[in-house]
Amino acid sequence: MKNQNDCSLNEKLSEISRRDFMKFCGIVAASMGLPLSAGLQMAEAAKAKRRPPVIWLHGQECTGCTESLLRPTHPSFEHLILDLISLDYHETLNAGSGHQAEAALKQSMKENAGKYILVVEGSAPLKDGGKYCMIGGRPFVDIVKETAAKAAAVVAIGSCASWGGWQSSSPNPTGATGIPEVLKGTTVVTIPGCPPNAYNFLSTVLYFLTFGKLPALDEKARPKFAYGRLIHENCERRAHFDAGRFAKQFGDEGHREGYCLYELGCKGPITHANCPSILYYAGAGTWPVGTGHPCFGCTEEAVGFKIPLHTQAEVSQITPAAAHAPIETAQGKGMSAGAAGVLGGVAGVAIGAGAMIAKNLGQSDEGE
Numbered sequence: 001m002k003n004q005n006d007c008s009l010n011e012k013l014s015e016i017s018r019r020d021f022m023k024f025c026g027i028v029a030a031s032m033g034l035p036l037s038a039g040l041q042m043a044e045a046a047k048a049k050r051r052p053p054v055i056w057l058h059g060q061e062c063t064g065c066t067e068s069l070l071r072p073t074h075p076s077f078e079h080l081i082l083d084l085i086s087l088d089y090h091e092t093l094n095a096g097s098g099h100q101a102e103a104a105l106k107q108s109m110k111e112n113a114g115k116y117i118l119v120v121e122g123s124a125p126l127k128d129g130g131k132y133c134m135i136g137g138r139p140f141v142d143i144v145k146e147t148a149a150k151a152a153a154v155v156a157i158g159s160c161a162s163w164g165g166w167q168s169s170s171p172n173p174t175g176a177t178g179i180p181e182v183l184k185g186t187t188v189v190t191i192p193g194c195p196p197n198a199y200n201f202l203s204t205v206l207y208f209l210t211f212g213k214l215p216a217l218d219e220k221a222r223p224k225f226a227y228g229r230l231i232h233e234n235c236e237r238r239a240h241f242d243a244g245r246f247a248k249q250f251g252d253e254g255h256r257e258g259y260c261l262y263e264l265g266c267k268g269p270i271t272h273a274n275c276p277s278i279l280y281y282a283g284a285g286t287w288p289v290g291t292g293h294p295c296f297g298c299t300e301e302a303v304g305f306k307i308p309l310h311t312q313a314e315v316s317q318i319t320p321a322a323a324h325a326p327i328e329t330a331q332g333k334g335m336s337a338g339a340a341g342v343l344g345g346v347a348g349v350a351i352g353a354g355a356m357i358a359k360n361l362g363q364s365d366e367g368e
């Protein structure tokens, strides 16, 4: 019987067409600031190479990262993820459990030593010998260290794994710690977010698979293509910020008009992430600010779960907007109350490319 790992992408892509996959890789390359030729290289590499084995560990977390990755609106995306990688061990998705699952983990580590990607979701509790998160009778932190020692690359997915997340909020009773801190001396790519965006994870994996190295990282080991700009620079409500039009209360006229949420506590001016550009899977408006809620800074260690949700951000410097959404107020053009936000979302699509992925896949699937 053929081992799952031996199947090429050609054999595995059951839900999306080759043309869609080529498009997808082109868009991923563009969103990473790479030339179109890199997209072609990614598509070729993904088809030709053996799918990278992935061991996915869960520590202290809510499993929201996994849920977010596997439950986007468009079903093709979860297949892209599962078809690009060979998920050898994942405590949420494992078919087996108990000793059977542990045996699968050991077998993958042995067979793929030095070749597998370790993905860690959740923080590690370091207090009291790590006893607050035990798996198979062992402290989670010990399992992370042992698994990382034989990994080709380590990815901390989500804010909890990246720097401790909500469990590390004061008083941090378990000593919740991010994986980069646990694995000091090892490069740990961090993809923070609560939840993180699946596009950023998939783009990182595709880049690694194609070029055999990690994408450029910032000082917190976040991929620069995803965390290089402030949310405020690409936000669809930025024109309102610049014009001094702010929502003062949830549900007031300004809020209904799609005005800037800064005075309601938006942390977009101090938070680096590409949420407004790539959105969350379903097109215009599918990100917190797009739904009318302030950004709470989940990708920044010093902001998310540290500064209260509705406390205004201290902004020391305002970087210029990358582009302006063509926002009109309801009074001016007779638009519906939510129209400004929708228009802004359309501008966000133009700025980035990620939202087009779901759109393109959706259109194609419908048409074929």
Ligand code: SF4
Pocket (backbone or CB within 6 Å): 231, 232, 235, 236, 237, 238, 239, 241, 259, 260, 261, 262, 266, 267, 268, 269, 289, 295
């Ligand atoms: S809603 Fe937030 S991110 Fe958007 S313009 Fe206002 S302060 Fe900036």
